[in-house]
Amino acid sequence: MRHVGSTITIATALGAALLLSGCAPTVTAIPPTASPTQPAPEATPDATPEAGDGDAAVGTTPRDVDLTKTEFATSWRDALATGAKSFDGEPVSVSLEWNRTAWAYTVKLLSADEVYLATVNADSGAVIGEWTKQRDGGGRAGTPSNVFPADGVIEPSAAIAAALAAAPGTFEEWELEEDNGVLAYEVQIDQGHDDVDVRIDAASGKVLEVDQ
Structure with missing residues (x-):
């Protein structure tokens, strides 16, 4: 403790002597180094295309x-x-x-x-x-x-309506082809517990068969 106190006293005396003799050191303030400003990222427009843009497999x-x-x-x-x-x-x-x-x-x-x-x-x-x-x-x-010919055939919407009237449920798919000389829609209906196939005459719209 005594040694520290005498060191402080000597330093104080030297500082006073320098001030009296006009030899006080010049202190130059050094401003803090300015960090370079990072440029703000440019705003980019939202150019993300909607899902399916240009995709042949996506429908409306x-x-x-x-x-x-x-x-x-x-x-x-x-x-x-x-x-x-x-x-x-x-x-x-x-x-x-x-x-x-x-x-x-x-x-x-x-x-x-x-x-x-x-x-x-x-x-x-x-x-x-x-x-x-x-x-x-x-x-x-x-x-x-x-x-099969493409003329004289009822529209699919009519075939679906006829099939749903014969077997109520949810439409799944239809196929139009000739079977045993008769061009017919085969409409698949989902009835929850099972699928039902209904054959519709493609010319008259008549129900030919309900396969449950």
Whole structure:
């Protein structure tokens, strides 16, 4: 303790002597170093596209729409015409069902030796996917015999309405094809505990069969 006190006394005396002799040290204040200003990030506009922009697999018609009162922008005839642009064959069936994010048609065309399938967005008409494979029998398969006409056929909405009247429930899908010489819609109805298939004559709209 004594040693510290004498050191302080000596330092005080030296400081006083310097002041009296005019030799006081000059103290220069050093301002704090200014940190460089970081530029504010530029505001970028919200350019995130809406889900499905430009996506052929996304539709605009909701899944729970009443299809007894709905006609799509792209008809099943349009879907068949789209398939015919890519494949030289005859139409044998077309169907409609919910394809993950859109109502879509699947069209089936046959040539003498190949099968062609295309899935077409029912809202936009865009091709979601297409496949070609060899028919059973290869080049010996011959010309398809169950080709159906696109004229004189009732609209799908009428077929769905007739099927729901025969088997109330929720519409799942329909397929239009010729069976035993009769062109018919086969409409699948979900009744909760089970699915029911209802065949509707594609010309008259008459219920041909209810398969429960």
